[in-house]
Amino acid sequence: MTTQNPDSQNALPATNRRLTAVAYQRLADIPPEIEWFANLPNDATRRAYNNALKDFMGFTDITRPDEFRSVTRAHVIAWRDELVKRSLSGTTIRHRLAALSSLFEYLCERNAVTHNPVKGVKRPPVESYEGKTPALGDHQARALLDAPHSLSLKGKRDRALLATLLYHALRRDELCRLTVKDFRHERRGVRHLRVLGKGGKTRYIPLHPAASTLITEYLEAAGHGAEDSAPLFHPVSNNCAGVSSKALTPDGVYKLVREYSSNLGFEIGPHSLRATAATNALDHQADISKVQEWLGHANISTTRIYDHRRSRPEDSPTFKVSY
Incomplete structure (x- = not known):
């Protein structure tokens, strides 16, 4: 009678191994850097x-990953001082x-x-908690929404894209990751956008009518409205037809917002x-x-960057003084 190794039933056959011995050793040798x-x-x-x-x-002339292990605090301080000299923020x-x-x-x-x-x-030091990114006034936001030509395919896409940013305060990376299915979510009978944010965190935002x-x-x-897995916003090759199956890129979104806003006399980016959306909601x-x-x-301190209510002149105690 032959005895069977009790662990043999749980062992994977050698033929099922996904990595070759060479590939296994190559991964094992990857430096931690x-x-x-x-x-x-x-x-x-x-x-x-x-x-x-x-x-x-480039500053320290490091060329190999293992050279990071000889870095001292003096190297870091010298680099920081160099960044300051270059007038970086x-x-x-x-x-x-x-x-x-x-x-x-x-x-x-x-x-x-x-x-x-x-x-x-x-x-x-942190300069201040007041945001440096300019927010649009209501009239500027309305003008931007109306800027694309509504009859062309590109115009329809651009109006929808600008509205998605202005009404839901998305980052441009989040906008580019949206799929058609993300637009179809309902929670308690209300249409929501499913947004994949920083760090892989998902949030659901009620969709503005x-x-x-x-x-x-x-x-x-x-x-492409019936294709659940398709990107929500595609590049458009021309005004009549021809839609790419790929998602619009963050760079494409930046250029789009820059072009429309520049034509209106105020050059801004998607952020x-x-x-604008955050400031408007808080106001x-x-x-x-x-x-x-x-x-x-x-962190809520990041959100406070967009809260300008305390800095409005009309709310100053100056105007509460009465003699």
Whole structure:
């Protein structure tokens, strides 16, 4: 009688192995510096951190991943001072130092370095809690919504896109990730947008009736309204026909908003439309905690950037004084 290994029933056959021995060893040999970068979940974060590290590597003449392990606090301070000399904003400098710090925190966890040399390096102060992104006035927002020609396919798409940004305060990356199915969600009988935000977090935003009408008109004209998995907003090759199956890119959205606003006499980017929606909601007495959730902010201090109610001259105690 042959005896059977009790673990043999649970073992996978060798033929089912997905990695070859060479591929397995190659993955095992990846330096932790490269592993950290590959593990960043968000494309925008990966781009920003990549730019920051390229800048630091260029300054310190680092050419190999393992050379990060010889970086000291003096190197980081010298780089920070160089960024200041280049007249970069305090926000940009803080972001670049945060990217470098994130790398060294990961290396500490992997025991590749003994400490994080970015810790203790003084960073530029936060300038203020008041947002620098300009928000549009009501008349400017209405003019922007009316700017695209409503009879052409491109015009219908652009009006729907601008309305989606102005009524729901989406980031442009979030807008580009929307699918037709994300536009079809209902919660308690109310149509919602399903939005995939930063860090892979999903939030559901009630769909504004004006935006819903414009999106529906666009989908009927474009002909992909029945394709649940299709991107909601496609590039349009011309004004009559020809819609790409790919999603509109964040760069495409930026250029679109820039062009329409420039033609109206105020040149802005998509983030100004997010600032406009947030400011407008707060000015009309929306609860700030609800606005925080609506915007997908992790911290309410970020939401307060858009709250200008305390800085309105007409609300100053000056005008409460009476003799």
